[in-house]
Amino acid sequence: MARKRLIFNAFVCPSPGHVKPGLWPHDLPGNELADFDRLDTWIRLAKKLEEGRFDGLFIGDVLGLYAPYGGNWDVFVRDGNRFPMLDSLILASTLVPETQNLGLILTASVIQDHPYSLARRIATLDHFSEGRVGWNIVTSSTENAHRNYGADTIVNHDERYEWAEEHVDAVLKLLEGSWEEGAVVRDSARRIYADPGKVHRINHEGRHYRVEGPLIVHPSPQRVPTLFQAGSSPRGIDFATRFAEGALLLNSLEGAGNVISGLRQGAARHGRRPEDIKILAALTFVVGSTEREAKEKWEQYEDLMNHEALAAEVGGNIGIDLSKLDMDDPIDYSNAQGGIGKIIAEAKKYRNGVITKRQYLQGVARETTIVGTPEQVADRLEQWQDAGIDGVNVMNYLIPGTYHDFVDHVIPELRSRGLAQTEYSPGTLREKLFVEGPHLNRRHPGYAYRGAFTAPL
Ligand SMILES: Cc1cc2nc3c(=O)[nH]c(=O)nc-3n(C[C@H](O)[C@H](O)[C@H](O)COP(=O)(O)O)c2cc1C
Known part of the structure; x- marks a missing residue:
């Protein structure tokens, strides 16, 4: 049976350390992590990804220190693990003129921007990139991030999602409801740029925001950038299945099953189709021309990695x-x-839902790392596809080395099996991932705001 192609994004953070911390100081082929603050590093990476016909560069972001480790933050700061971290939206913007087809998926937390300024910035970027922008919606899960933006402490887990729902709702109203279809006339003979009768205030009033509108930016190619999200708790899945078009998970193959079925079923509960959400597994790959070569490379990386920093990050993620x-x-x-969400899904693998530190690290770090020849990697990806994923956010040990290995050695094998695209489809990021055109489809809650506001300005 012919296989459907998988979506591939490179999942990076503009930081010396991300999911495999501590490698930046080491003299390894393909290791430019120490140059994460040089634009050239990212430009060359983006071009390599386009060569491999990757769908997107997915840029993670955090807004402060993680939860402490051993009572302090030394392991993050000393090790450069997610600290420093550069701004995701600025990185995405600078790559626009350097790329033609690559999706530029930025992370923006609901706590960092007012919906009006976020809508304005992502719409501007969507214009300049001709519709290649994605927004990874996050809620910031660390105390320091919330304190950096004026709160006394972290807003609790479920309340963050409630806040995110209002934020996204306001952004959708601005992007979909401010300008009707056909509002932009651009008639130079009649000297009419836009029809005032087709531009409207959106008058959002909620618990967190009051936004009058209209948005000052006219509709961009996608109107709403393609929406991504990565929550897998029950509340996170509910949020993702309402709003996300791409949902990320970071779990072992076994742990992923519940998250995948939760996402597919949740879509139907919200009047969407299971296939309206592309499910992307975050995985890391180490490849070699023989299994032994791959294993040796992996062992070398693992020896050099800072495992304390890994535990700090994995725990910091949960808040423990x-x-x-x-x-x-x-x-x-x-x-x-x-x-x-990640630990809930992993714990389900064990009796009484009790999971140890060793088992959790094994699930989210070791079992999300695939080591082998290109054929073995492809076999493993077929198993993941059979478990229900639509694509992969490829994490890395090294930048750009991990992606060079993937593009040069794994992509050809995947192509021979129909698992990787050989050419880009035309159009916006949304059109490259879905078949229904550049805008949110009619089953998405944002669609309801198109043409919904009619009062004169
Ligand atoms: C693969 C993956 C990538 C993520 N990337 C980010 C990120 O860049 N920034 C961030 O603040 N949170 C990030 N998160 C955290 C999620 O957005 C979400 O806040 C977290 O998983 C909590 O959701 P949950 O409790 O519903 O599982 C990521 C999560 C996963 C699984």
Whole structure:
């Protein structure tokens, strides 16, 4: 049976350390992590990704320190692990003139921008990139991030999603409701840029925001940039299945099953189709021309990596200081306020839902790392596809080395199996991922705002 092609994004952070921390100081072929603050590093990476016909560059972002590790933040700061971190939207913008087809998916937290300024900035970028922008909607799951933006402490888990729903709702009203179809006339003979009768205030009033509108930016090629999200808690899945067109998960193959079925079923609950949401697994790859070569390379990376920083990051993600636990101690996440979906899904693999530190690290770090020849990697990706994913956010040990290996060695094997595209489809990012045109489809809640506001200005 012919296989459907998978979507491939490169999942990066403009930081010396991301999911495999501690490698930046090492003299390894393909290692330019220490140059994460040089634009040239990203331009060359983006061009390589286009050569491999990657769908997108997916740029993660955080807004402050993670949860402490051992009572402080030394392991993050000393190791350069997600600290420093450069601005995702600016990186995406600078890559626009350097690329032609690559989706530029930026991360923006609901706590960092007012909906009006976010809508204005992403619409501007969508114009300049001719419709290649994606927005990874995040809610910021660390206390420091919330304090950086004026809160006393972290807003609790479910309330963050409630806040995010209002934020996204206001952005959708601005982007879909401010300018009717046909509002932009651009008639130089009659000297009419836009028809005032077709531009409207949106008058959003909610718990967190009051926004009058209309948005000062006219509709961009996608109107709403393609929407991504990565929550896998019950509340996160509910949010994703309402709004996301791409949903990310970071789980072992076994742990991913529940998240995938939750996403597919949730879509139907919100009047959407299961295929309206592209499910993307975050995975890392180490390839070699023989299995042995791949294993040796992987062992070298793992030896050089900072495993304490990894535990700090993985725990910081949930909001738990894992330094306090031995490897075989269970993790109590019942009151954790960080991202909890991943651990809920992994814990389901074990009796009584009890998961140890060792088991959790094994699930989200080791089992999301695929090591082998291009054929073995492709075999493993077929298993993931059979489990229900539509694509992969390719994480990295090295920038750009991991992506060079993937493009040069894995992509040809995937293409021979029909698993990777050989050419880009025309059009916007949304059209490259879906078949229904450049705008949100009619089953998405944002669609309801198109033409919904009619009062004169
Ligand atoms: C693969 C993946 C990538 C993520 N990237 C980011 C990111 O760049 N910035 C961020 O603040 N949160 C990021 N998150 C966190 C999620 O957006 C979300 O806040 C978190 O998973 C909590 O959701 P949950 O409790 O519903 O699982 C990511 C999560 C996953 C699984």
